Structure formats: structure tokens, C-alpha cells
Amino acid sequence: MQKPILTSGGEQGTKTQDSGSLRERKHEFVLKEIERAAWELFATVGFDRATVEEISRTILALRRQRIILDADLATLYGVPSA
Helix, strand or coil: CEEEEECCCCCEEEEECCCCCHHHHHHHHHHHHHHHHHHHHHHHHCCCCCCHHHHHHHHHHHHHHHHHHHHHHHHHHCCCCC
């Protein structure tokens, strides 16, 4: 199944639903994470006052929360955490 995608350069292409290496999927995930953090920050402080450094800090805070949540879930289900 072909689905349209928009690359970071803005050009449109297609790719199959199950294609993409781990590196491509991770890159796509990180881009979405950056975009999500940026929009969250824009809503909080405004577009003109948001900086790249603040966006980076927001992403790091979100990742720390995710790591803590993963560790809590591992403890809850009795799975050894890495």
C-alpha cells in the first residue's frame, strides 16, 4: 500500500507501509518529537520567545519522564529494567 509522505525538505514522495529501515523510522520519530516539543513550547511562551535551546530542554524533559515511566511499568510488571 502506497502512502504519501512529506520529507524534511518539503518534497513529496511515496513509500510502502512496511518499508523503512530502523534508522529511517528513528529519524522520523525524532523529527516528530522535535515538532511536538516545539508546538508545545510555542503554545506556552509564544513563537517569538521560543528558542532552540528551550525546545531541546523540553525534549530532554519528555525523554526523562518516559524513562521514569518505563522503569515504573517494568517494576509494576516485574520485568527487570535495563
